[in-house]
Amino acid sequence: MTEVETKQLFEKAVEEYSDMITGLCLVRLGNRHDAEDCYQNIFLKLFKNKEMLKEEPEYLKSWLIRVAINECKNRFRFLSRHKTEPLTFADDCSIEMEDRTILDTVMTLPEKYREVIYLFYYAGYSVLELATILDSKENTIKSRLKRGREMLKELLTDKIEEEVII
Amino acid sequence: MKRLEKAFDSIKTPESWKENLYKAAYAEEKITVKKRMRMPIKRAITVSIAAATICLASALTVGAITGMFNISDIFRIGFSDEVSADKYVRGQYQPLNVKCENEKFSFEALAFMGDVDETYTLLVARPKTDKVFDNMAIQVGVLENTFDDFDGFATSYILNGIPETDESGNTVYFFNVRNLPCCALSLDNSDSLVVRIYKIICYNNGCPGYDEVNLKMEFVPDVTVLSPIESVDHMEKVSINGNECIVQSTHISDYQASIYITYEIPEKIDVNSFNKRRGDRYIRDIFDLKSENAYLPVAEECPVKLVVDGEIIDFNELNEEIEHYPIDHIANIYEEEGVVSLSIALNYEPFTFSEAESVAFEIETTSGETKIIKIK
Numbered sequence: 001m002t003e004v005e006t007k008q009l010f011e012k013a014v015e016e017y018s019d020m021i022t023g024l025c026l027v028r029l030g031n032r033h034d035a036e037d038c039y040q041n042i043f044l045k046l047f048k049n050k051e052m053l054k055e056e057p058e059y060l061k062s063w064l065i066r067v068a069i070n071e072c073k074n075r076f077r078f079l080s081r082h083k084t085e086p087l088t089f090a091d092d093c094s095i096e097m098e099d100r101t102i103l104d105t106v107m108t109l110p111e112k113y114r115e116v117i118y119l120f121y122y123a124g125y126s127v128l129e130l131a132t133i134l135d136s137k138e139n140t141i142k143s144r145l146k147r148g149r150e151m152l153k154e155l156l157t158d159k160i161e162e163e164v165i166i
Numbered sequence: 167m168k169r170l171e172k173a174f175d176s177i178k179t180p181e182s183w184k185e186n187l188y189k190a191a192y193a194e195e196k197i198t199v200k201k202r203m204r205m206p207i208k209r210a211i212t213v214s215i216a217a218a219t220i221c222l223a224s225a226l227t228v229g230a231i232t233g234m235f236n237i238s239d240i241f242r243i244g245f246s247d248e249v250s251a252d253k254y255v256r257g258q259y260q261p262l263n264v265k266c267e268n269e270k271f272s273f274e275a276l277a278f279m280g281d282v283d284e285t286y287t288l289l290v291a292r293p294k295t296d297k298v299f300d301n302m303a304i305q306v307g308v309l310e311n312t313f314d315d316f317d318g319f320a321t322s323y324i325l326n327g328i329p330e331t332d333e334s335g336n337t338v339y340f341f342n343v344r345n346l347p348c349c350a351l352s353l354d355n356s357d358s359l360v361v362r363i364y365k366i367i368c369y370n371n372g373c374p375g376y377d378e379v380n381l382k383m384e385f386v387p388d389v390t391v392l393s394p395i396e397s398v399d400h401m402e403k404v405s406i407n408g409n410e411c412i413v414q415s416t417h418i419s420d421y422q423a424s425i426y427i428t429y430e431i432p433e434k435i436d437v438n439s440f441n442k443r444r445g446d447r448y449i450r451d452i453f454d455l456k457s458e459n460a461y462l463p464v465a466e467e468c469p470v471k472l473v474v475d476g477e478i479i480d481f482n483e484l485n486e487e488i489e490h491y492p493i494d495h496i497a498n499i500y501e502e503e504g505v506v507s508l509s510i511a512l513n514y515e516p517f518t519f520s521e522a523e524s525v526a527f528e529i530e531t532t533s534g535e536t537k538i539i540k541i542k
Contacts, residue, residue, distance in 0.1 A: 007188055010187075010188055010191070011188060014184055014187055014188075015184075018179035018183070018184060019177060019178055019179050021179075022177060022178070022179040022183070023174055023177040026177060031324075032374070033303055033305065033323075033324025033326075033367065034323065034324055036180075036183055036305075036324065037305075037323045037324060039179070039183055040183070040187070040190070043187055043191060044190070044191050046191075047188075047191035047192070048191075095176045095177070096176060098169070098173075099169075099172060099173040099176040102169060102170060102173035103173050103174075103176075103177070106170075106173070117170070118174060121170050121171050121174060122171065122174035122175070152170075
């Protein structure tokens with residue numbers, strides 16, 4: 001692959017998958033600044049594994065998600081010795097208030113529920129696909145989705161009318 | 167869940183994150199190639215006896231710089247870093263007086279400390295305006311000056327400041343900058359380190375304000391202040407829960423104690439298609455972890471224990487994370503001459519090696535005997 005081709009494919013992948021990776025990093029780390037650093041490292045890894053740029057989009061997408069999950073885990077370990085600021089989407093003035101409330105509520109869920117909820121509802125993966133990507137059993141994914149939804153519903157009931165959400 | 171989908175959809179990547187990503191990746195690759203061409207980084211090097219004398223002298227100097235601040239409390243309470251706090255109290259650090267500034271902030275590197283495995287630089291930021299912030303953070307990276315031709319990029323991360331009030335009643339912010347592993351010190355040369363600040367983030371009324379900056383502080387680290395690592399190669403065979411393992415080495419640093427164990431996977435498997443779940447199963451089996459959802463990394467229950475002066479030392483990993491994916495946190499998999507092995511690192515809480523009277527790893531073997539690997 002020539003340098004020009006690499007640059008084109010790399011920038012296309014950045015454009016295509018940035019929002020998904022950003023969301024996943026935010027949901028996993030709960031901290032905007034570390035999410036930014038992780039985001040950067042994930043795409044650096046993509047550059048180092050240039051052959052991935054030529055893969056089928058779905059394969060590349062799931063590869064990026066796996067890299068993102070591992071990167072976030074490593075980051076989490078590193079951060080265990082550092083104080084970081086918890087994320088509240090209330091800080092993000094570019095997001096509508098109602099969406100901010102929902103996102104802030106999602107961020108109060110334990111991380112394992114946040115992750116499956118994000119990948120299921122945003123990245124559009126099925127339970128079976130998630131089981132493969134997250135290397136978990138289907139039943140584990142199902143129960144996390146179920147429990148996450150229940151917790152979310154419970155938490156949001158006080159904030160937004162139930163029929164708006166479900 | 168339509169609203170949920172819409173809410174997730176509203177998360178957009180800031181344009182500033184995407185800017186120069188290709189350039190950065192390209193530069194990073196060149197840096198990596200350059201690093202590989204250099205001498206290997208020595209991670210376990212003994213430190214000069216002169217360190218104690220230098221440390222004693224340095225304590226007085228930084229005391230003058232930091233004035234009224236209780237730096238050890240800032241480490242202990244602000245950064246939750248007991249090890250650095252103790253080092254500071256003992257005067258085991260290099261005082262620095264390196265400054266940089268722009269029109270809004272002045273920064274000063276105050277002290278450099280750590281051990282040969284992990285080093286920190288303490289910074290203080292002083293806002294020049296009277297504007298009050300909710301909080302302050304910086305995006306910071308540390309680079310060896312060898313790579314100054316790649317001015318645009320170093321691996322960096324975001325650190326939140328710890329606010330303190332100075333003698334004039336102004337708020338200043340302390341930062342404990344850790345060198346990331348990719349910037350580990352080469353202690354056999356005298357390269358200077360460059361602490362570079364890329365971004366200053368100030369929070370006002372809940373919203374962050376970003377200032378892209380390029381502020382640098384350069385100093386030659388005095389590696390004699392760094393504590394040595396007690397690093398021993400063992401290469402001893404040991405059977406744990408019916409699994410034949412090799413204790414490769416043990417490392418005891420100021421910040422962490424570790425034992426490295428390898429396990430050759432007896433089955434014929436392809437390392438490239440290795441299933442993580444299967445790797446986790448081996449780890450659970452070796453360390454007698456009862457079931458996939460009941461793994462608690464409790465030191466007392468593990469067949470490999472670190473015992474210091476008769477006390478079992480706790481693991482320093484995060485339980486919640488290890489519970490689900492132990493292989494991600496304590497093991498690597500690799501292939502050598504067709505044999506696939508797991509390299510497992512068990513990490514324990516730090517303790518003061520020099521003050522301990524006895525230090526040993528105790529391994530419950532398959533036969534029921536306890537194998538003792540005595541370190542001290």
